[in-house]
Amino acid sequence: MNGQAGHRRFALISVVIVTVLSLQALVGFSYTGVQTWPFMAYPMYRGAHYDGERLRYDFTVYAELDDSSEVVITPEDLGLSWWAFRENVVHALYRNDRAVVQGLIDAHCERTGQRIVGLRMEDLGRAVSRDGLVEGLPPEVVASMSVTCEDEREGSAR
Amino acid sequence: MMSWWNRYWFAPAPYLDLAIVRILAVALQLLILLVLFHPLSEVERLAEAPASLYDPILLFNLMNLPLGWGFRPDYEVLQLVYYLALAAGFLSLVGLLTNMSLVLFTLANVYLQAFLYSFGDFHHPQAVMMVALGLLALSPSGRVLSLDGWLRRRRHPDQPAADPLEAASPFARWPLLVVQWFFVLMYLSAVFMKATASGHDWANGFTLQCYLLQDGLRWDSPLALWLAQYHSLILFAQYVVVVFQATFALAVVFPRLRWIYVPVGLGLHAGIYLTLTAPFFQWMVLYAVFIPWAEAAKRARRWLADTPARVSAGRLE
Numbered sequence: 001m002n003g004q005a006g007h008r009r010f011a012l013i014s015v016v017i018v019t020v021l022s023l024q025a026l027v028g029f030s031y032t033g034v035q036t037w038p039f040m041a042y043p044m045y046r047g048a049h050y051d052g053e054r055l056r057y058d059f060t061v062y063a064e065l066d067d068s069s070e071v072v073i074t075p076e077d078l079g080l081s082w083w084a085f086r087e088n089v090v091h092a093l094y095r096n097d098r099a100v101v102q103g104l105i106d107a108h109c110e111r112t113g114q115r116i117v118g119l120r121m122e123d124l125g126r127a128v129s130r131d132g133l134v135e136g137l138p139p140e141v142v143a144s145m146s147v148t149c150e151d152e153r154e155g156s157a158r
Numbered sequence: 159m160m161s162w163w164n165r166y167w168f169a170p171a172p173y174l175d176l177a178i179v180r181i182l183a184v185a186l187q188l189l190i191l192l193v194l195f196h197p198l199s200e201v202e203r204l205a206e207a208p209a210s211l212y213d214p215i216l217l218f219n220l221m222n223l224p225l226g227w228g229f230r231p232d233y234e235v236l237q238l239v240y241y242l243a244l245a246a247g248f249l250s251l252v253g254l255l256t257n258m259s260l261v262l263f264t265l266a267n268v269y270l271q272a273f274l275y276s277f278g279d280f281h282h283p284q285a286v287m288m289v290a291l292g293l294l295a296l297s298p299s300g301r302v303l304s305l306d307g308w309l310r311r312r313r314h315p316d317q318p319a320a321d322p323l324e325a326a327s328p329f330a331r332w333p334l335l336v337v338q339w340f341f342v343l344m345y346l347s348a349v350f351m352k353a354t355a356s357g358h359d360w361a362n363g364f365t366l367q368c369y370l371l372q373d374g375l376r377w378d379s380p381l382a383l384w385l386a387q388y389h390s391l392i393l394f395a396q397y398v399v400v401v402f403q404a405t406f407a408l409a410v411v412f413p414r415l416r417w418i419y420v421p422v423g424l425g426l427h428a429g430i431y432l433t434l435t436a437p438f439f440q441w442m443v444l445y446a447v448f449i450p451w452a453e454a455a456k457r458a459r460r461w462l463a464d465t466p467a468r469v470s471a472g473r474l475e
Contacts, residue, residue, distance in 0.1 A: 014163065016336075020289060020293070021340070028346065034280040037215055038289055040282060042344050042347040044282060045369050046352045046355040047355055047356060048355070048365045049368035050359075055372050055375070057375065057376050058372075079206065088211060103208055130363075130364075132367065132371065133371050133383065
């Protein structure tokens with residue numbers, strides 16, 4: 001390889017080096033979402049927790065039906081993985097994000113014929129202590145939302 | 159400044175180090191595609207997911223730009239990309255048309271992974287592997303331990319075969335260094351996020367106990383639940399994590415310190431997998447960038463070459 005071609009190659013590779021490391025440095029200390037993947041921040045396990053804190057890792061989501069009965073809604077009921085259920089249902093209920101939840105509920109109503117009028121999310125009654133797990137606490141309601149199936153909304157609109 | 163830059167990034171380095179990283183990285187990624195995480199089944203499930211869940215990430219939109227912003231590929235297209243990834247992967251592994259194969263392998267894996275991350279669910283272990291594969295594709299990673307290398311020697315039988323442990327290039331070092339510094343930045347990001355989210359409260363013992371309990375219950379890990387009972391031990395572990403992540407750059411700047419940082423890092427990620435069921439296999443395999451494979455192989459070869467003399471000397475004594 002002659003000198004000029006070699007210098008050009010060094011220069012091009014140097015641009016790649018600077019770009020890759022700069023992007024990672026820029027994103028890694030700022031943005032925690034997925035839009036810049038594969039350049040990401042690493043915020044996993046960053047939140048501190050304390051003695052006696054209730055474990056909020058998993059929840060039971062109850063759907064209240066129009067006949068006043070209740071059923072448990074699982075990730076499998078909505079065709080989601082555990083992670084996708086957490087991102088799309090659990091977090092949405094926490095944020096009271098009706099738009100995200102409604103789309104999934106509409107699909108579920110259509111598939112099962114169930115008439116859902118509300119959702120309630122409870123923790124599992126567990127906490128952390130110096131000696132480890134504390135169980136058997138009464139479950140706490142962490143979020144709730146009233147919903148209606150799409151066909152009922154359309155019927156009301158008419 | 160430029161001569162320092164060139165001396166650092168482009169000092170001659172053995173092709174062998176790069177080739178071994180190529181083989182290990184590609185082999186693991188093939189294992190992930192075929193066995194460990196089998197993304198095709200996940201792709202099939204997500205192909206049926208409601209439209210309301212589809213939120214393509216930026217890179218996926220850019221890769222599909224000729225087909226329109228927000229384009230959602232059919233399962234058949236994704237299946238084709240999957241099998242293309244497998245084919246390109248096997249060629250990359252054996253080192254045939256290595257650079258082109260690696261480019262295709264990288265693009266196919268990035269495409270599949272970006273699709274999987276376009277439904278509100280994403281994880282962190284894969285990113286560095288995608289970057290590493292891309293860097294390997296731009297480097298002479300197929301010069302040795304490859305069919306390309308073998309074919310090259312066959313085409314030029316008059317040229318003396320270079321010792322694969324000695325053959326070196328100024329272009330064989332930079333990809334490994336970039337991945338090393340990428341690790342530094344990932345660990346610094348992790349410790350930065352802990353510091354800004356929780357400050358001194360993070361390393362209080364209860365934090366890691368809580369995560370052990372949550373993930374231990376969620377993923378049914380008896381080891382996590384057992385370990386969560388030992389507050390003082392967990393507190394010590396948290397300090398180790400913070401110091402390790404904050405000072406990992408020392409392993410890059412002072413290569414001798416890799417004897418400490420590499421085993422600790424491997425132990426950390428193995429422990430995270432066994433307790434929190436968070437698989438960071440890609441990080442563990444890519445720790446190969448820290449190991450001077452050619453140097454180790456030369457020492458082993460010298461030791462083996464000297465063995466008959468040592469044995470004879472032993473008999474004489």
